Every structure is written in C-alpha cells, then in structure tokens.
Amino acid sequence: MTAPAAARASRGRRPGAPDTRAEVLAAARASFAEKGFRGTTIRGVASAAGVDPALVHHYFGTKDDLFVAALEIPVDPREVLAPVVAAGPDGAGERLLRTFLGVWDDPAIRPGLLAMVRSLLADDDGGLVRQAFIPVVVGPLLAELVPDRPEARIPLVASQVVGLIVTRYVIALPPMADMPADEVVARIGPVLQHYLTGDLP
Amino acid sequence: MTAPAAARASRGRRPGAPDTRAEVLAAARASFAEKGFRGTTIRGVASAAGVDPALVHHYFGTKDDLFVAALEIPVDPREVLAPVVAAGPDGAGERLLRTFLGVWDDPAIRPGLLAMVRSLLADDDGGLVRQAFIPVVVGPLLAELVPDRPEARIPLVASQVVGLIVTRYVIALPPMADMPADEVVARIGPVLQHYLTGDLP
Structure with missing residues (x-):
C-alpha cells in the first residue's frame, strides 16, 4: 500500500x-x-x-x-434579496420587509432560521455576525440598493430588522408575534424606506 | 430545643x-x-x-x-424612564433614546445590562421577556406616555430599541457600535417618535 x-x-x-x-x-x-x-x-x-x-x-x-x-440557513439570503435589489430603491422598504416576512413566516423555513439566529446571538462577542453575516451576506446587496451613504444606512436598516426578528420570532412578543404580515409591512415598511432613502442627519 | x-x-x-x-x-x-x-x-x-x-x-x-x-439590572428602568414619561409625548422619542443611551453607554452600567440581555435572549422560548420584562417593567410606563393605542405602539418601539441594543451592544456592529450618541439620537429618535405618536395604519 x-x-x-x-x-x-x-x-x-x-x-x-x-x-x-x-x-x-x-x-x-x-x-x-x-x-x-x-x-x-x-x-x-x-x-x-x-x-x-x-x-x-x-x-x-x-x-x-x-x-x-x-450557517445552514434553509435559504440563501443573497438569492432571496436579489429581486428586491433589482427592482430599485422606490418602495424597497416595503418590498424588503414583505420578502423577509415571506421567508421567516414560512413554517418550513422558520425553525432553521431561528436556530441560526440563536447560534449567532449565543456567539459570545457576536463576532460572526459583525465580521461576516452582515458584511458578507447582506451588506453588499443593500449597498447596491442604496448607493447613497450605505455605511450610514445599512446599520439603521439592520437595527430595525434585527429588532423585528428578535421581538417577532425569538422573544415572540405579542402582538408583534401574531401581527399579520400586511400590518407589519404597513407599520415598519415606511421606517425601512426612510432608513434606505430618506434624509439622514 | x-x-x-x-x-x-x-x-x-x-x-x-x-x-x-x-x-x-x-x-x-x-x-x-x-x-x-x-x-x-x-x-x-x-x-x-x-x-x-x-x-x-x-x-x-x-x-x-x-x-x-x-434581573440584577444595575439600574431600575422604571426609575430611569419616569422623567421621560413625566415630560409628556412631545419629543419623547429623542428623550427616550438619549436616556437609554446615557444608561447603556455608561461603562460602569453596560456590563450588567449586557449580562441581563444575554441571559434573557438565552432563555429558550424568550418567556421571561415576553411574560414579564416588557409587560411589567417597560410597558406600563410607555402606556402612560402614549395613551393612544399603546398595544400597537409599544411593540414597534420595542422592536427598534431591541434592535439597537442587539446591533450596538450585543453584536457591536460597526458603525452602530461606535456611533456618537448624538448621531444615534438624531437618526433613530424620529423613528421612535413616529412609533410613539405618529399616524399608524
């Protein structure tokens, strides 16, 4: 041998x-x-x-x-987000949120996403999210969507989307946990649009 | 005996x-x-x-x-938030955020708060936050601040504030982690004000 x-x-x-x-x-x-x-x-x-x-x-x-x-995400967020980005910045806040909810509210997909988020949050210094998840997976797409000051806008979008994930899915805070997707889109979509394209101080 | x-x-x-x-x-x-x-x-x-x-x-x-x-929080959030509530809804978004950042950005207080948040997030079904932290500690105060539809507004405020905590302190996502408090207040304060008192669909 x-x-x-x-x-x-x-x-x-x-x-x-x-x-x-x-x-x-x-x-x-x-x-x-x-x-x-x-x-x-x-x-x-x-x-x-x-x-x-x-x-x-x-x-x-x-x-x-x-x-x-x-990460063992049940979907590749880059594929999911591509059509949102391709449609341009007008109305992107609502489209982003609707796409996001479509994936997260799918009972076949949510458990895998939740496991990923829990594991990312349990990472003691949050290093993987900081070093990789947002910069590698989400950042470049959002930067393509909003070429104007993406470095200021992406963290604001991230703060609201992360807060939605944690309150709606991780903590499952009522009524956020049970709110129909249309209502979430109607209430938080305009805020995402503001962060993406609105006047920032 | x-x-x-x-x-x-x-x-x-x-x-x-x-x-x-x-x-x-x-x-x-x-x-x-x-x-x-x-x-x-x-x-x-x-x-x-x-x-x-x-x-x-x-x-x-x-x-x-x-x-x-x-919870072993180094401060009682009810005491900290009382003056914000007492000053009424006008400008409450910015005041709430400034008060919040004043506490979280204090290096003597932050480690204790972070430990608490990590422990709440690690609670597998998020039960303590859902059952108690927001309803008992934060909810009643915010409801006093915004008597108009607090059940719709508080979860929106919570989603943005929780997202700020996670991105700025737990994940420490740049530039959110290093953003001067004034900038955070200027960018996110108006969103909190909108959630507290703006027109909601």
Whole structure:
C-alpha cells in the first residue's frame, strides 16, 4: 500500500465521496466558530477535513459561499434579496420587509432560521455576525440598493430588522408575534424606506 | 430545643440576617428561570428560601419589584424612564433614546445590562421577556406616555430599541457600535417618535 492510499484508507473514504462534503462543512463550521470569519481559510478548512483546497472550492465556491453554507440557513439570503435589489430603491422598504416576512413566516423555513439566529446571538462577542453575516451576506446587496451613504444606512436598516426578528420570532412578543404580515409591512415598511432613502442627519 | 428554634438552627441563620436577602433573591431567580414569571409566587419563593412571605414583601415589595431585583439590572428602568414619561409625548422619542443611551453607554452600567440581555435572549422560548420584562417593567410606563393605542405602539418601539441594543451592544456592529450618541439620537429618535405618536395604519 502506498503512503497516500494509506492516508485515504485511514480516513475511511475516497476524495469526493458523499460524506466528504459533510466533513468539509463540519470542518468549516468548527473553524468559523473557533477562529471567526477572518481567521478561517479555505486552505485551513481543507486541511482539517483532509481534502484538497480545490475540492472545497468545487463544493462550495468562495469563502463567502462556504460561510453561508456553514450557517445552514434553509435559504440563501443573497438569492432571496436579489429581486428586491433589482427592482430599485422606490418602495424597497416595503418590498424588503414583505420578502423577509415571506421567508421567516414560512413554517418550513422558520425553525432553521431561528436556530441560526440563536447560534449567532449565543456567539459570545457576536463576532460572526459583525465580521461576516452582515458584511458578507447582506451588506453588499443593500449597498447596491442604496448607493447613497450605505455605511450610514445599512446599520439603521439592520437595527430595525434585527429588532423585528428578535421581538417577532425569538422573544415572540405579542402582538408583534401574531401581527399579520400586511400590518407589519404597513407599520415598519415606511421606517425601512426612510432608513434606505430618506434624509439622514 | 423547640421545633422552630431547631428549624432556624438548621438553616444556620436568623430570619432577617444579612444573608437572608441574598437567599430570597437566589430563590426568586431560580423560580423565575424554572417556572417563568406567571408560575412564580411570593409564597413559593418564600418557602424555597425558608422565610415568611411577609419578609419577601418587606425586602422586595411586589412580585414585579422582586422580578426587577432578580434581573440584577444595575439600574431600575422604571426609575430611569419616569422623567421621560413625566415630560409628556412631545419629543419623547429623542428623550427616550438619549436616556437609554446615557444608561447603556455608561461603562460602569453596560456590563450588567449586557449580562441581563444575554441571559434573557438565552432563555429558550424568550418567556421571561415576553411574560414579564416588557409587560411589567417597560410597558406600563410607555402606556402612560402614549395613551393612544399603546398595544400597537409599544411593540414597534420595542422592536427598534431591541434592535439597537442587539446591533450596538450585543453584536457591536460597526458603525452602530461606535456611533456618537448624538448621531444615534438624531437618526433613530424620529423613528421612535413616529412609533410613539405618529399616524399608524
């Protein structure tokens, strides 16, 4: 038996076998949790999973994509948000909120999202959200939507949307928890629109 | 030795001794955590601490007061918010936010508040916040401030304030984390004012 074959045998699977993808993902999750987003490299994840970095790229794409996959979100927020961004800034506050509620209020999707949010909130210094979730997943899309002072607007949008997630889904504060989506859109949509395109001091 | 004396001796302290207060508080914390706000009674806490219910009332007042004490918040939000409420609804959004930031941005107070928020968020079903923190601690004051449809307005205010807490302090998302208080007040104050007194659909 040659040395590489022995190494493969000791891992009990062939490169590219069905469980390789799961092992890469597990290694990625461990790395993001331990080392944060910046401290994680494709090379390091590949090494921890005992595969070639090219295979990680093949399965997951960029480090951003790997991060989104590691979050185990039942939907890719970048895909969900793309049509909102494509339709431009007019009425984007309401569209953003309606899209957001459509995903979160779906009983097949919500548990996975809640688990992700709880895990992000439990991360002691909130590092993953700060370093990666908003900058990598949400920030670039919103910046495309509002090219005027996105650095000032995105945190305001984030503050209201995060507060909606926590009060409606995590804490489930009545009546926010049971409010029909149309009412949430009618009441909070104009605030998001203000944060996106209104006059900011 | 009479039976009551033996009972006292077995607890190793006299009723009203300095550590009694701490034991009542520990029993209250355990009860709120295990049984929630509604499931907790002064009588049950007294029994768990091996003291008379009258002593619990003497130390802590009502169940609401006991809950606030058990949260170990470094300030009583009811005292902090009282002047905001007393000054009436005009400009209350900005005053509320300025008061709130004055407390949260104080380095002597923030760690205790953060610990409380983390513990409330970690409560699996968010029950303590839903059942008690907002209804008991914050709700009645805000309802006094905005007698017009408080049941619709308070959750909106809560959603924005909770989102500010999470993004500025828990996640510490830049630039929200480092934004000068005046800027936060100028940008989010008008939104709180809108939620408090503006036209709601």
